[in-house]
Amino acid sequence: FKRYKSISPSIDKLHSELSAIVGKKNAVSSLAAREHHNHDESHHTGGSPAIVVWPNSVQEVSEVARACYLNSVPMIPFGTGTGLEGGVIPKTESVTVNLTNMDAISDLNIEDFDVRVQPGVTRKALNREIRNTGLWFPVDPGADASICGMVATGASGTNAVRYGTIKHNVLNLEVVLADGTILNTGGSKRRCRKSSAGYNLTELFIGSEGTLGFITSATVRLHGMPESTLSAVCSFPSVQDAVNTSIQVLQYSIPIARIEFLDNVAIKAVNNFSKLENKIAPTLFLEFHGSEAGAKEQVNQVAEIAAANGGTQFKWAETVEERSKLWQARHDTFYALLALKPGNKGYSTDVCVPISQLPAAIEHSLSIVEKYGILCGIAGHVGDGNYHCLLMLDSDNESEVLRAKMAAEEIGRKAIFLGGSCTGEHGIGIGKRELLKEEVGLETLNVMKGIKNVLDPRNLMNPFKGLPEI
Numbered sequence: 001f002k003r004y005k006s007i008s009p010s011i012d013k014l015h016s017e018l019s020a021i022v023g024k025k026n027a028v029s030s031l032a033a034r035e036h037h038n039h040d041e042s043h044h045t046g047g048s049p050a051i052v053v054w055p056n057s058v059q060e061v062s063e064v065a066r067a068c069y070l071n072s073v074p075m076i077p078f079g080t081g082t083g084l085e086g087g088v089i090p091k092t093e094s095v096t097v098n099l100t101n102m103d104a105i106s107d108l109n110i111e112d113f114d115v116r117v118q119p120g121v122t123r124k125a126l127n128r129e130i131r132n133t134g135l136w137f138p139v140d141p142g143a144d145a146s147i148c149g150m151v152a153t154g155a156s157g158t159n160a161v162r163y164g165t166i167k168h169n170v171l172n173l174e175v176v177l178a179d180g181t182i183l184n185t186g187g188s189k190r191r192c193r194k195s196s197a198g199y200n201l202t203e204l205f206i207g208s209e210g211t212l213g214f215i216t217s218a219t220v221r222l223h224g225m226p227e228s229t230l231s232a233v234c235s236f237p238s239v240q241d242a243v244n245t246s247i248q249v250l251q252y253s254i255p256i257a258r259i260e261f262l263d264n265v266a267i268k269a270v271n272n273f274s275k276l277e278n279k280i281a282p283t284l285f286l287e288f289h290g291s292e293a294g295a296k297e298q299v300n301q302v303a304e305i306a307a308a309n310g311g312t313q314f315k316w317a318e319t320v321e322e323r324s325k326l327w328q329a330r331h332d333t334f335y336a337l338l339a340l341k342p343g344n345k346g347y348s349t350d351v352c353v354p355i356s357q358l359p360a361a362i363e364h365s366l367s368i369v370e371k372y373g374i375l376c377g378i379a380g381h382v383g384d385g386n387y388h389c390l391l392m393l394d395s396d397n398e399s400e401v402l403r404a405k406m407a408a409e410e411i412g413r414k415a416i417f418l419g420g421s422c423t424g425e426h427g428i429g430i431g432k433r434e435l436l437k438e439e440v441g442l443e444t445l446n447v448m449k450g451i452k453n454v455l456d457p458r459n460l461m462n463p464f465k466g467l468p469e470i
């Protein structure tokens with residue numbers, strides 16, 4: 001990997017080149033713009049970009065990339081800045097490319113259940129736009145992230161157990177490479193459900209965290225709105241009982257739409273933050289989608305399994321309002337925990353293990369956070385084997401930061417040992433680059449580096465993120 005010489009001497013020249021491409025008001029180096037783009041929602045820190053640009057079209061993104069490429073200046077794609085791994089934080093003098101001006105929703109094919117979105121379109125904006133079609137886009141990270149940013153991080157959320165992660169919902173991507181080349185990963189205008197034509201470049205860009213190119217549009221799948229939706233909360237005597245229930249629900253192939261776990265600490269925080277009155281106990285948040293009869297049948301099956309594991313009776317969210325309050329509370333768990341220690345930063349782990357290994361993994365995580373003495377709530381997409389230890393830390397307390405880092409590393413390493421991954425949905429970013437090496441092995445890492453070298457030979461796309469240096 002190359003070292004970068006400072007771009008400061010040539011910054012004025014580059015600034016005027018970029019202004020000529022995107023217009024003066026869309027190429028900015030003010031303190032406010034730079035500070036707005038020097039952080040995400042994580043605890044990670046770094047520098048501020050030298051210049052921020054807001055291109056208005058794929059052609060402008062291509063010209064911006066070309067100008068940076070010819071000046072050998074690193075570039076950072078910026079979506080909505082809700083990432084949890086420091087992906088948008090500059091680690092060297094860089095130009096940040098904020099893609100939110102490109103916010104078109106086009107090519108809505110209701111009969112084929114697909115649509116094309118530019119990087120400024122968030123998941124909620126898309127769902128608002130298509131609300132009268134009977135279709136919806138189910139991938140739902142807690143934040144209202146940009147869909148292209150979700151592609152970049154390999155995101156998922158609470159609906160993945162039924163509808164898949166972003167990976168299962170992307171049909172094609174338009175991409176701009178570091179040198180300005182524009183391409184469609186599946187070929188221009190392709191939007192078929194299946195293809196065996198050549199290498200799968202669409203999946204290559206999913207989870208690439210801005211290190212391979214700019215995603216300037218995504219063609220994504222939509223799903224039919226379920227006829228009936230039932231949501232409930234069920235509490236359990238122990239973490240193991242709640243987790244065993246999730247495993248058995250999946251083993252019985254019940255097509256549950258959402259099955260989310262919160263531990264005692266998380267439930268307490270959520271009750272305070274979202275004014276709920278859940279029993280303080282290990283809890284599952286559940287949702288069932290189907291025909292009226294189908295959803296009820298799923299409820300009966302899950303109720304039986306829960307009862308066998310000591311689950312108390314379901315508490316129902318009866319109305320649409322109660323249902324959205326319940327899921328908003330789940331999505332706000334991170335902020336609910338932060339509210340327990342105002343001024344703190346959240347450090348989220350994100351391991352994913354084969355579901356049979358969930359009990360061992362969670363038990364180990366609990367022992368680790370206890371060992372390091374860190375306040376932690378657990379929230380999990382347990383239907384996917386993916387859960388977060390949400391570590392709350394005072395970022396001015398060096399010892400606490402170090403202990404949290406060591407705890408997160410041990411938790412990640414244990415997941416890898418159990419056949420899992422150090423990240424199910426947030427990405428590698430700044431903090432898990434060494435764990436990536438342990439997870440995939442040196443040979444695989446070298447192939448990844450070879451791919452990076454072909455697509456971005458000058459290492460200008462979001463350097464110091466994702467791949468570790470050897």
Ligand SMILES: Cc1cc2c(cc1C)N(C[C@H](O)[C@H](O)[C@H](O)COP(=O)(O)OP(=O)(O)OC[C@H]1O[C@@H](n3cnc4c(N)ncnc43)[C@H](O)[C@@H]1O)c1[nH]c(=O)[nH]c(=O)c1N2
Nearest residue numbers: 079080081082083087141142146149150155156210215425
């Ligand atoms: C409260 C809360 C709750 C959650 C989450 C966050 C928060 C604050 N997240 C994490 C976050 O929302 C998720 O990582 C998003 O996919 C990030 O999308 P942004 O548009 O914000 O990307 P953001 O701007 O933060 O960028 C993230 C990374 O992607 C790159 N990138 C962004 N847009 C790009 C583009 N168009 N082309 C190329 N690269 C691009 C960036 O360079 C960076 O490396 C999450 N996630 C999850 O998967 N499941 C969850 O349950 C949650 N829950």
Ligand SMILES: CC(C)C(=O)C(=O)O
Nearest residue numbers: 142333334348379388
């Ligand atoms: C770490 C958090 C914010 C998350 O992904 C979740 O709540 O599922």
Ligand SMILES: [Mn+2]
Nearest residue numbers: 157381388425
């Ligand atoms: Mn999550």
